[in-house]
Amino acid sequence: MDVDPDKLSSFMGKMLGEFGAALNASLVMIGDKLGLYKTLAAKGPMSSAELAQATNTSERYVREWLSAQAASGYVEYDAASAKFSMQPEQALALANEDSPYFMGAIGDLVSATFLDEPKISDAFKTGKGVGWDRRSECLFCGTARFFRTGYKHKLVQEWLPALDGVVEKLKRGAKVADVGCGHGVSTRLMAEAFPNSQFFGFDYHPGSIDTARRLANDAGLGERVRFDVHSAKTYPVGDYDLICFFDCLHDMGDPVGAMDHARQTMAADGTCMLVEPFAHDRLEDNLNPVGRVFYCASTVICTPASLDQEVGLALGAQAGEARLREVANKAGMKRFRRAAETAFNLILEARV
Numbered sequence: 290m291d292v293d294p295d296k297l298s299s300f301m302g303k304m305l306g307e308f309g310a311a312l313n314a315s316l317v318m319i320g321d322k323l324g325l326y327k328t329l330a331a332k333g334p335m336s337s338a339e340l341a342q343a344t345n346t347s348e349r350y351v352r353e354w355l356s357a358q359a360a361s362g363y364v365e366y367d368a369a370s371a372k373f374s375m376q377p378e379q380a381l382a383l384a385n386e387d388s389p390y391f392m393g394a395i396g397d398l399v400s401a402t403f404l405d406e407p408k409i410s411d412a413f414k415t416g417k418g419v420g421w422d423r424r425s426e427c428l429f430c431g432t433a434r435f436f437r438t439g440y441k442h443k444l445v446q447e448w449l450p451a452l453d454g455v456v457e458k459l460k461r462g463a464k465v466a467d468v469g470c471g472h473g474v475s476t477r478l479m480a481e482a483f484p485n486s487q488f489f490g491f492d493y494h495p496g497s498i499d500t501a502r503r504l505a506n507d508a509g510l511g512e513r514v515r516f517d518v519h520s521a522k523t524y525p526v527g528d529y530d531l532i533c534f535f536d537c538l539h540d541m542g543d544p545v546g547a548m549d550h551a552r553q554t555m556a557a558d559g560t561c562m563l564v565e566p567f568a569h570d571r572l573e574d575n576l577n578p579v580g581r582v583f584y585c586a587s588t589v590i591c592t593p594a595s596l597d598q599e600v601g602l603a604l605g606a607q608a609g610e611a612r613l614r615e616v617a618n619k620a621g622m623k624r625f626r627r628a629a630e631t632a633f634n635l636i637l638e639a640r641v
């Protein structure tokens with residue numbers, strides 16, 4: 290085999306960067322969990338001793354962590370003063386939970402993939418699935434926090450207005466089902482924005498529904514928001530004006546059955562909104578950084594989730610619009626269009 294030394298050197302350089310990023314994922318989780326990024330962003334420039342004191346942590350660990358973050362380009366280091374700080378751009382991504390660029394939850398998600406790896410390796414051999422109920426706890430909160438960034442800044446402002454006539458109904462008073470709602474981030478955001486409407490969150494994972502109930506209660510949303518344990522094919526008929534699937538249709542074993550149930554449970558002129566990971570229809574067009582994140586997540590999270598359920602269609606997180614249209618059409622939703630998109634999401638409107 291002829292080896293091109295330049296190509297080898299460049300690939301080894303890439304692999305070195307990947308190795309550092311992979312190792313730093315747990316440090317991101319530590320910094321997020323212990324408030325190191327948030328404190329540094331708010332109070333920096335700081336020495337390691339000052340950051341340790343402000344966060345009630347041990348200086349020796351914090352010094353090593355800061356060095357790793359500076360080498361990663363996640364924080365800045367000033368050799369003259371021996372102090373660390375964060376640029377506004379770094380703070381938006383790592384220290385500000387409410388910013389449209391927050392990525393601080395990636396450590397939780399990466400950690401869940403490692404904790405669950407033995408189950409996934411086993412599933413590769415058996416071909417069986419790994420259900421949401423068998424996953425590590427940090428997957429649930431990591432998912433909720435990671436997706437919250439997009440939902441908080443786009444859902445009420447751009448995605449709902451892109452649907453035909455839906456905002457008018459929500460303002461007047463509509464019934465909404467949020468299927469596969471997880472911790473109910475999307476349900477709460479919609480409920481806060483539309484006080485005349487009623488919201489029903491359904492998820493087949495009891496632990497997620499417990500958390501969704503607690504968070505809605507803490508938010509003081511009262512009787513207008515209700516969460517129940519139900520699969521996408523068993524929640525009660527409700528003449529819903531809007532049925533939403535946020536980043537979950539492709540996780541389901543029977544997405545056609547789920548959309549068919551949505552068709553049967555919604556009002557005659559109801560709307561079904563699918564929020565799915567952004568993808569083109571062909572693999573070769575998804576070979577980019579966004580596609581990489583979603584194919585990786587799909588291999589260890591979404592595909593095993595779907596294969597664990599009846600039918601086990603395993604659409605994958607890069608299904609693309611054409612495949613999703615096919616699913617909707619098979620479920621009797623003939624009107625289908627791309628209502629909006631972001632770098633990370635496709636927002637699709639399906640109607641009978």
Ligand SMILES: C[S@@+](CC[C@H](N)C(=O)[O-])C[C@H]1O[C@@H](n2cnc3c(N)ncnc32)[C@H](O)[C@@H]1O
Nearest residue numbers: 421469470471492493494520521535536537541
């Ligand atoms: C990637 S998470 C998304 C959660 C939430 N919608 C969000 O955007 O934060 C996928 C969710 O789908 C739920 N789910 C998967 N299959 C389901 C099914 N057949 N019926 C109901 N919920 C399901 C899981 O329990 C999980 O909460």
